[in-house]
Amino acid sequence: MHHRRPLPILALLAILGVWMTPPVAHAGRALEPEDWYRFKAASDLTIAPDGSAVAYLVTSYDKTSDESRSELWLAAWNGNESLQLTRGESVSVPRFSPDGRYLSFLSARPNGSSTGLWLLDRRGGEPRLLTHVPGEITDYAWSRDGARVVLVVRAPEDAGEKGQPHRPKPLVIHSLLFKQDREGYLTDGSRTHLYLLEVGSGVCQALTSDAASSDSLPAFSPDGRQIAYVSRRRDTQQQLGVDGIELVAAAAGAKPRQLLTTWSPNNQHLEWSPDSTRLVFLQGAERKYAAYIIDRLAVAEVPSGRVHTLTGALDRAVLSPAFTADGRAIEFAVEDDGYQYPAEIPLAGGAITRLAGRVVVTELAAAAGHTAVLAASDRSPVEVYALESGKLRPLSAHNRALFAELTLGTVADIAFRSRDGTQIHGQVVKPPDYVPGRRYPTLVWIHGGPNGQDDHSLELEGYGPQLERQLFATHGYVVLAVNYRGSTGRGAKFARSILADWGNKEVQDLEAGVDYAVAQGWADPGRLGVGGWSYGGLLTDYLIASTTRFKAAISGAGSGNQTAMYGADQYVLEYNAEMGPPWQMTSRWLKVSYPFFHADRIRTPTLFLGGDKDFNVPLAGGEQMYQALRTLGVPAELIVYPGEYHVLTRPSFLVDRFARYLGWMAKYLPGGS
DSSP: OOOOOOOOOOOOOOOGGGTTOOOOOTTOBOOOGGGGGGOEEEEEEEEOTTSSEEEEEEEEEETTTTEEEEEEEEEETTSSOEEEOOOSSOOEEEEEOTTSSEEEEEEOOSTTSOOEEEEEETTSSOOEEOOOOSSEEEEEEEOTTSSEEEEEEEOOOOOOSTTSOOOOOOOOOOSSSOEETTTEEOOGGGOEEEEEEETTTOOEEESOOOTTOEEEEEEEOTTSSEEEEEEEOOSSTTTTTEEEEEEEESSTTOOOEEEEEEEOOSSOOOEEOTTSSEEEEEEOOOGGGGGGOOOEEEEEETTTOOEEESSTTTOSOEEEEEEOTTSSEEEEEEEETTEEEEEEEETTOOOOEEOSSSOEEEEEEEETTEEEEEEEETTEEEEEEEEETTEEEESOOTTHHHHHSBOOOEEEEEEEEOTTSOEEEEEEEEOTTOOTTOOEEEEEEEOSOSSSOOOSSBOOSTTOHHHHHHHHHTTTOEEEEEEOBTBSSSOHHHHHTTTTOTTTHHHHHHHHHHHHHHHTTOEEEEEEEEEEETHHHHHHHHHHTTOSOOSEEEEESOOSOGGGGTTTSSOHHHIIIIIOOTTTSHHHHHHTTHHHHTGGGOOSOEEEEEETTOSSSOTHHHHHHHHHHHHHTOOEEEEEETTOOSSOOOHHHHHHHHHHHHHHHHHHSTTOO
């Protein structure tokens, strides 16, 4: 149902107004499904300690192997050099060594090996494996002197006796939260713990071993004496949604101590102050608001654990905090009404300074007075930029050649009133050859979450509704992106207004968006369609069960019978805390499950899609709605992507999904180009 955001060939453009606009092509074309094989998605930004270079990952979609691969790239800060450092096997979690001489990363190379920590000399040569530990390394952090690395390790599966055939064993599960998308079933063996690696000797020893907790996100104090990390437990309802932030001395056998507990945010991040006396972290919200979290920036004093919330008055989500060079302030990104801008706040508290204008920054990294960001716009996917004096200077342009071939739709902000008078915001994307006064087939394309927003970016990773809007617009559709109630970017009250009342206010807001588009003369009221993925798929089911005005629908990874999702997906925290268990609040659960129990109201031909390994919104959610519509004689089709989780990664499946989107709408909603 929900998802957490929990979400780069060099160029020289200096003017903020055109900082991410591809060159205009004279014979532009539409975005096509096969373009997935040329997309390059930048992520995992890190910056050298001296600020001289940035490293990041580029995910590409290989047609021959039918694999998505993440490879390591390096770009010089001065813009004179851009290098691909790894090829073939995917890598993850890039980091510079503290002296800046090396780049480290995680990789299961050769294919089939356990994930290990690798070291690559920036001066040349092949990567070398640093670790020889049983299990999978999922994360790590360097000590300031470079002599030690703290590893996050998941125990290996029991492979049985050597020389004997592998025999799978039953999974023994004790915890309340027992499944997670991509991770699978959560047994005691799937919990992660910390290990301390001595780089010189290769000796690796356990730091944490509590079988009841899962430890992650370690951060070495600058003085090298202790390590902060997050400890999470999942055995009871009281433990879910709480981060324990622990400290442990950087020595084997040390006993951890708890610094503080906080409500879990969407994206936790720990940062030490340069003097090792304070720890910056992110705060979430109490359990009943777990689906509507707006992360706040906070700082804790060490060793007292006294906490000061730095952005409590902001009423906007923040992400990706990083200290300024002098250690007196923190830079971060702020999610705000269709944008995500960089900002800065003094560590001691005070006014927030905005560092750039109408941009969408997804990650931020700072060192030695230099700040680098990953950012996107309406006309460019995420690329790497240097942030200087309020402007963004490109350090990468991996998608520039592809997008120079395309003519994209125009994007504009919209604002209108919902049925009860609530102000709703969003965007409209019009075809490149839009003619004023002509009415077009129009789609409501719904973002997931609900924790999230439609913004001014082209997102390639995940299920990127912004990119899908352009897919439809370049094929002749007007596309509405409505930030319905429950979305972020407009404050906590707006996000939490749908608490335990799913499919009500959101439907009103989405229908009001359609009414607005019709009144503006953009939308043909006889040619309306709707679709989305994840919570966008849920809301598609809600909409087609509420009105027959839509002629075609696409429900990706959605569900209409929320009662059947209890225990089948990964949201037991939200269900118990927000909704109450179904046996106690039966009428409430039936109310939010109305698409399934009132499927006989549906007349809209609907395409259902999903991955068969999805634990976020299990495929059964789409299967039930598909079965209901077929039973009722309503045209419906079910597409199952084998081996895929909530977010599709196989390139041929990504291409296939785009093609099916266009084909379904062309069949039941004619009139696009």
